[in-house]
Amino acid sequence: MNDRKIRVLIAKPGLDGHDRGAKIIAQALRDAGMEVIYTGLRQTPEMIAEAALQEDVDVVGLSILSGAHMALVPRIIELIRKNGQEEVKVFVGGIIPEEDIPPLKEAGVYAVYGPGTSTEVVVRDIQEAVLGEKV
Amino acid sequence: MDLVERALAGERLAIARLLTQVENNTSFGQEALQRLYPRTGNAHIVGLTGAPGTGKSSLANQLAKAIRSRQDAPKVAIVAVDPSSPFTGGALLGDRVRMRDLAGDSGVFVRSMASRGALGGVARATSAIVQVLDALGFGMILVETVGTGQSEVEVARLAHTVIVVDAPGLGDDVQAIKAGILEIADILVVNKADLPGVENTLRALNLMLEMFPQTREQNGWKPPLLRASAVNGEGIVEIIDAIFRHGEYLKTHSLWTTRERSRVLTEILERVQEILLEHWKHQVGETRLNQVVERVLQRELSPAEAVKYLLD
Ligand code: B12
Ligand SMILES: Nc1nc2c(ncn2[C@@H]2O[C@H](COP(=O)(O)OP(=O)(O)OP(=O)(O)O)[C@@H](O)[C@H]2O)c(=O)[nH]1
Ligand SMILES: [Mg+2]
Numbered sequence: 303m304n305d306r307k308i309r310v311l312i313a314k315p316g317l318d319g320h321d322r323g324a325k326i327i328a329q330a331l332r333d334a335g336m337e338v339i340y341t342g343l344r345q346t347p348e349m350i351a352e353a354a355l356q357e358d359v360d361v362v363g364l365s366i367l368s369g370a371h372m373a374l375v376p377r378i379i380e381l382i383r384k385n386g387q388e389e390v391k392v393f394v395g396g397i398i399p400e401e402d403i404p405p406l407k408e409a410g411v412y413a414v415y416g417p418g419t420s421t422e423v424v425v426r427d428i429q430e431a432v433l434g435e436k437v
Numbered sequence: 438m439d440l441v442e443r444a445l446a447g448e449r450l451a452i453a454r455l456l457t458q459v460e461n462n463t464s465f466g467q468e469a470l471q472r473l474y475p476r477t478g479n480a481h482i483v484g485l486t487g488a489p490g491t492g493k494s495s496l497a498n499q500l501a502k503a504i505r506s507r508q509d510a511p512k513v514a515i516v517a518v519d520p521s522s523p524f525t526g527g528a529l530l531g532d533r534v535r536m537r538d539l540a541g542d543s544g545v546f547v548r549s550m551a552s553r554g555a556l557g558g559v560a561r562a563t564s565a566i567v568q569v570l571d572a573l574g575f576g577m578i579l580v581e582t583v584g585t586g587q588s589e590v591e592v593a594r595l596a597h598t599v600i601v602v603d604a605p606g607l608g609d610d611v612q613a614i615k616a617g618i619l620e621i622a623d624i625l626v627v628n629k630a631d632l633p634g635v636e637n638t639l640r641a642l643n644l645m646l647e648m649f650p651q652t653r654e655q656n657g658w659k660p661p662l663l664r665a666s667a668v669n670g671e672g673i674v675e676i677i678d679a680i681f682r683h684g685e686y687l688k689t690h691s692l693w694t695t696r697e698r699s700r701v702l703t704e705i706l707e708r709v710q711e712i713l714l715e716h717w718k719h720q721v722g723e724t725r726l727n728q729v730v731e732r733v734l735q736r737e738l739s740p741a742e743a744v745k746y747l748l749d
Binding site: 309329336341356358386 | 449450453454456457461521522525526527528529530531533534537540541546547548549551
């Protein structure tokens with residue numbers, strides 16, 4: 303019997319303390335049947351990559367409202383890939399200006415979400431990204 | 438090299454993926470466990486249990502950090518179990534929030550686990566995960582249970598040493614720790630000693646200990662009652678000393694193997710039970726089973742009569 307579950311790491315890199323969005327997303331994913339590892343605030347890129355590795359997650363979700371995403375996100379992706387987790391999908395949410403989205407995607411981000419995003423959309427996108435099919 | 442060999446060589450991604458295979462009970466995971474089993478038996482397995490929010494994760498963080506700072510420190514693994522939702526099967530695993538000090542130490546491996554429907558404070562696969570970590574050379578394995586404070590007796594079967602954690606400010610101090618959980622304690626810790634009310638909690642526990650003397654094994658080990666604070670580090674060294682002392686005690690009184698024997702026996706019986714039940718269900722068939730359920734619902738049969746009828 304195989305009991306596979308989608309495993310997601312939700313992390314808040316950098317110094318901002320805005321954690322409502324991260325918590326709402328974490329709960330929504332749990333309610334959608336996923337196993338969500340929440341790391342809490344003020345995580346360094348190294349800590350996030352290490353947690354993603356040890357927990358063998360399918361998805362890393364980063365919540366950033368401080369404006370530091372251009373410095374943090376590419377570094378985190380680089381570390382995750384260096385650890386050999388090629389297929390882990392990285393989702394980013396928070397306050398991300400429109401013009402930063404293309405370079406973030408360039409750096410390997412799977413999708414970016416701003417204020418007011420419906421959690422149902424996030425759930426569906428993650429299921430699609432991991433299971434590789436329309437659900 | 439396959440995943441097992443890479444994990445044995447210490448590759449962390451391989452360890453993580455192997456744990457997933459074993460947790461998910463895939464056929465590869467089952468085979469891997471069989472290959473690794475001969476290498477198990479070296480780890481000191483320590484359970485951390487107690488009511489929600491008493492500081493189990495924070496203590497695991499402090500204990501692992503302090504053990505790792507010693508000379509000739511063993512590699513330390515932490516397996517932290519949180520509950521799965523019975524309705525959606527999802528889980529929010531938040532124990533890592535308290536374990537930030539362990540980041541960057543390659544001699545530490547932290548893994549969160551959802552209980553996936555099991556009720557005894559650990560998941561069904563926790564024992565298998567612990568066996569893998571044992572085989573991979575983690576000399577100390579801390580298992581944090583789901584915090585309900587009452588029914589984590591499963592961890593007593595899994596662990597050599599069980600630490601029951603209490604804290605002041607959980608309302609009725611005697612309620613916070615039930616007699617049943619006291620019985621499995623090898624070490625009792627009152628955490629949050631930096632907060633007011635510790636003395637009351639200590640006094641209440643002392644009373645409980647006098648009222649319910651140790652029953653896990655009539656062996657003369659008297660569970661020490663220790664005070665600690667996971668925020669300022671008070672009492673951490675004393676807990677570690679107690680863990681090692683208890684390990685020595687088990688070994689010198691040949692209880693180490695006694696515990697293992699009873700764990701192995703239970704594991705075998707549980708597996709047999711599972712397989713026999715599946716087999717039997719298949720034999721009886723769903724239709725017949727449902728018919729009998731219907732008759733019980735109609736009060737034609739009592740549940741006991743139904744069982745007798747089905748087994749005939
Ligand atoms: C509430 C709030 C606070 C609260 C935070 C409480 C808390 N614990 O979260 C408090 C009052 C503490 C606060 C403080 C500050 N704040 Co403030 N705050 C806000 C505010 C008004 C709302 C944020 C919020 O909670 N939204 C609700 C949640 C649910 O939405 P969300 O986080 O955006 O999440 C959604 C999506 O973005 C997405 N999402 C988010 N994360 C993720 C992750 C993944 C994986 C996915 C898939 C999706 C996803 O899905 C969520 C659901 O739709 C915003 C303005 C705004 N309208 O966004 C400013 C704002 C974020 N704050 C701001 C600032 C500047 C500050 C302060 C620095 C102010 C100061 N000078 O002191 C401090 C910093 C505090 C700190 N330590 O970091 C700025 C940031 C500017 C920037 N980035 O350039 C903002 C944008 C206000 C502004 N317009 O200037 N703040
Ligand atoms: N004052 C004080 N607070 C503590 C101490 N240890 C833990 N805490 C706080 O107590 C809360 C719960 O701590 P955790 O370590 O998450 O407790 P836990 O038993 O693992 O909780 P669950 O896993 O949810 O059952 C957190 O806010 C900690 O910061 C302590 O020694 N003193
Ligand atoms: Mg915990």
